[in-house]
Amino acid sequence: MTSFPKFADPDAAGRLDHLVKAALKAGADAADAVEFKHISAGVSYRLGQLEDVGRSEASDLGLRVFVGKQVAFVSSTDFSADALAELPKRAVAMARLAPEDKFAGLAPRELLATEVRDLDIDDPQEPSTALLVEQARTAEAAALGVAGITNSEGGGADYGRTIVTLATSEGFLGGYAGTSRSISVSVIAGEGTLMERDYAYTSARHRGDLESAETIGLLAAERALGRLNPRKMGTQNVPVFFDPRVGPSLISHFVGAISGASIARGVSFLKDRMGEQVFSKGVFIVDDPHRARGLRSKPFDGEGVRNRRQTLIEDGVLQTWLLDTSAARQLGLTTTGHAARGTGGPPGPSATNLYMQVGPLTPKELMADVKSGFYVTELIGQGVNSVTGDYSRGAAGFWIENGELSYAVSEVTIAGNLKEMYRHLTPANDLEFRYGSDTPTIRLEGMTIAGA
Numbered sequence: 001m002t003s004f005p006k007f008a009d010p011d012a013a014g015r016l017d018h019l020v021k022a023a024l025k026a027g028a029d030a031a032d033a034v035e036f037k038h039i040s041a042g043v044s045y046r047l048g049q050l051e052d053v054g055r056s057e058a059s060d061l062g063l064r065v066f067v068g069k070q071v072a073f074v075s076s077t078d079f080s081a082d083a084l085a086e087l088p089k090r091a092v093a094m095a096r097l098a099p100e101d102k103f104a105g106l107a108p109r110e111l112l113a114t115e116v117r118d119l120d121i122d123d124p125q126e127p128s129t130a131l132l133v134e135q136a137r138t139a140e141a142a143a144l145g146v147a148g149i150t151n152s153e154g155g156g157a158d159y160g161r162t163i164v165t166l167a168t169s170e171g172f173l174g175g176y177a178g179t180s181r182s183i184s185v186s187v188i189a190g191e192g193t194l195m196e197r198d199y200a201y202t203s204a205r206h207r208g209d210l211e212s213a214e215t216i217g218l219l220a221a222e223r224a225l226g227r228l229n230p231r232k233m234g235t236q237n238v239p240v241f242f243d244p245r246v247g248p249s250l251i252s253h254f255v256g257a258i259s260g261a262s263i264a265r266g267v268s269f270l271k272d273r274m275g276e277q278v279f280s281k282g283v284f285i286v287d288d289p290h291r292a293r294g295l296r297s298k299p300f301d302g303e304g305v306r307n308r309r310q311t312l313i314e315d316g317v318l319q320t321w322l323l324d325t326s327a328a329r330q331l332g333l334t335t336t337g338h339a340a341r342g343t344g345g346p347p348g349p350s351a352t353n354l355y356m357q358v359g360p361l362t363p364k365e366l367m368a369d370v371k372s373g374f375y376v377t378e379l380i381g382q383g384v385n386s387v388t389g390d391y392s393r394g395a396a397g398f399w400i401e402n403g404e405l406s407y408a409v410s411e412v413t414i415a416g417n418l419k420e421m422y423r424h425l426t427p428a429n430d431l432e433f434r435y436g437s438d439t440p441t442i443r444l445e446g447m448t449i450a451g452a
Contacts, residue, residue, distance in 0.1 A: 009037060009163045009175055012061075015079065016167035019063050023088040024169060028065040028095070030106050031088075032168035034302070034343060035061035039161045041126065045136035046154035047144075053129060062343025065091040069100040075343040103329040106303065111335060112172045113300035113307075120292045121178040123206040124161060132157040135213045139185040142217025148228075149221045153186035153197065157213075164298075172304035179205055180295070183213050189224040196230070196408075198223035198378075203435070205293045223377075226398075230410035233399065233451040239373040240414055240447040241363075243397070244430065246379050247356070247439030251285060253384055253391075253418055255351045258312065258320070260327025260338075262386065269389035269419060270318065278318045279422045282359060285313035287322075289337075289352035296352040296436040300337075303347055307337035322349040355438040359427040363441040364403070366428045373400035374409065374449055389418035412451040420446065 016033040023031035041055040062075040065088070072094035074087050140155035158181070165175035184201035200220035202211040242250060254270075262268040270278060279285070288309040291297055301307045303325055311319055321331070324339035324347045340350035359366075367373070380394030392415040398405040421444050428441040 009035075009165050012037065012163065012165035013167070013173060013175060015084065016061065016165055017173055019061075019084065019088060020167050020169050022085075023063060023065045023091060026088045026092045028067055028088070028092050028169075030066040030169045031064060032106055032166065032303070033061060033063045034341060035059065035165045036343065037163040039126070040159070041129070041132065042156060042158035043129065043132045043136050044154050044156045045133065045140055047152055048137075048141075050133060051154065053133075055129075060343050063087050063091050064346070065095050066104060066106070067092060067095040069102055069104050070095045070098040071101055071104045071346070072098050073344055073346070103326045105325065105329070106168050106170050107305045107325045107335060107339075109170045111306060111337075112168070112170060112304045113174065116174045116176055117290060117299040119176075119290060119294070119297045119299055121176070121205045121294070121297050122161070123179045123181070124177065125207075126161070127159050127181075127207065132159065135183045136185075138213035139183055139217040139220075140187070142214040143185050143187040143221040146218065146221035146225070148189050148225050149187050150191055150195070151188040153188065155185040155213075155217070156183070158182045166300075166302070166304050168304050170304075174300060174304065176299050178298070181205070181207055181210055183210060183216050185217050185220045187220050187224050189221070190228050194228065196224055196227035198227055203295065205295065209293060227396070227408045227410070230396070230408035231399070232411055233374070233409055233449055235448065235450045236372075237446060237448055239370050239400075240444045240449070241367065241373065241375040241400070242439070242442040242444070243375065243377045244432065244434070244439055244441055246376055247442045248354075248435060248437035249379060250421070250425075250442065251354055251356055251437060251439060253386075254285070254422070255322065255354060256386055257389075257418075258318070258322055259349045260321045260323040260331060261348055263321050264327050264330040267387050269387060273318050274321070276318060277316050277423070279313050279316040280425050281316045283313055283316050283425060283427065284311060284357040285354070286311050286357065287338075287351050287354050291353045291433075294353040294433070296354075298352060302339040302341035303335070305335055305337040305339065307352070310336065322351060324349045351437070353433075353436060355431065355433070356427055356440065356442075358429040358431045358440050361428055363428040363430055366426060366441065366443050367400060368403040370400050370403055374398075374412070374414070375400055375405055376414065384418070391416050391418050391421065412449055414447050414449055416444070416447040
């Protein structure tokens with residue numbers, strides 16, 4: 001058994017341990033159970049007025065049972081003794097009627113985590129409503145105080161805390177808690193038909209790691225003003241740069257393409273590329289579930305498996321798929337500790353703190369030789385084909401002339417194919433850990449810009 005950290009929920013641990021044992025007594029060959037306890041609080045503030053205040057608490061649990069290779073799931077938000085007593089019997093009865101799944105089964109004992117590391121992701125002191133209101137108010141007021149900002153879509157401040165507890169009949173019993181805090185604001189610059197909108201936000205596990213509300217407001221105002229008087233561009237092929245706000249979308253498409261579930265079904269444009277050059281040389285992409293205070297950090301995966309920092313792309317070469325136990329069995333491999341789950345269905349592979357490592361050049365140096373190019377700050381739509389890699393999305397940002405950002409651009413489409421985009425990608429050196437998925441500024445060659 002794993003040892004409980006001080007912040008695990010002992011009531012949940014006892015409840016899940018009892019459910020798993022009851023499932024075995026009811027006829028299951030194996031079982032696991034997971035419980036999530038959520039607390040959330042938030043406010044929204046617009047044009048000097050408090051618009052909404054909310055707070056909620058919720059708990060739900062799920063039980064998964066195996067009868068041979070037959071599997072069933074049951075979930076409940078009713079934790080009364082009578083309700084919980086029925087769950088194992090109901091789940092086993094359902095499993096006996098389910099079709100066989102030859103890849104079904106718990107993660108093997110030898111792969112389970114034997115300790116629950118403290119990753120410093122829990123800041124349990126819930127902020128007062130007054131503090132949340134002040135953060136939202138300050139962010140919006142800072143933005144509205146900038147000349148040229150004419151309206152607001154509102155500011156917000158939020159807090160959340162989730163306690164996760166997991167028990168399996170293979171001997172795992174553990175849990176952890178994690179918090180999230182955020183401040184955001186969205187404002188409008190200009191008037192009439194010449195209005196432009198932009199936003200800024202900060203998110204962190206701990207209050208002390210948040211940027212100030214005033215900083216967020218000023219940044220949103222600066223971004224909105226910068227988008228005024230946009231031009232439309234004709235169709236052409238030019239270098240395209242992705243701002244760190246939108247760069248993570250490129251590696252999210254990559255993560256989807258190396259998901260074990262997609263590989264097993266043969267529906268990924270990278271399905272035959274293991275061990276091959278997928279990105280340009282010098283590109284490294286890392287997944288790190290144990291980064292201290294990381295927004296997606298967790299001490300074990302959704303099946304209780306040990307997780308660890310892994311390099312997914314090393315010098316451009318694809319190193320691994322993202323695997324949970326089921327996908328790993330389908331591919332004849334071992335889980336990579338990337339299982340994520342809810343209470344009502346099976347686990348599936350998912351990344352944690354994902355990032356692209358830096359290159360040697362600053363964004364300015366990376367842009368210096370560009371006579372004409374496009375710097376993207378916003379993407380619109382979801383025009384990506386996960387099977388072929390074809391890529392086409394609406395975009396807005398700034399035109400580059402002679403190595404400098406010159407004027408705003410909107411209503412254009414950028415198009416290419418992810419296989420080629422990845423092979424002609426260069427990262428700058430300005431990586432910051434701000435989101436769950438992070439990249440520095442990225443330069444892409446040979447994309448098509450289509451506009452008016």
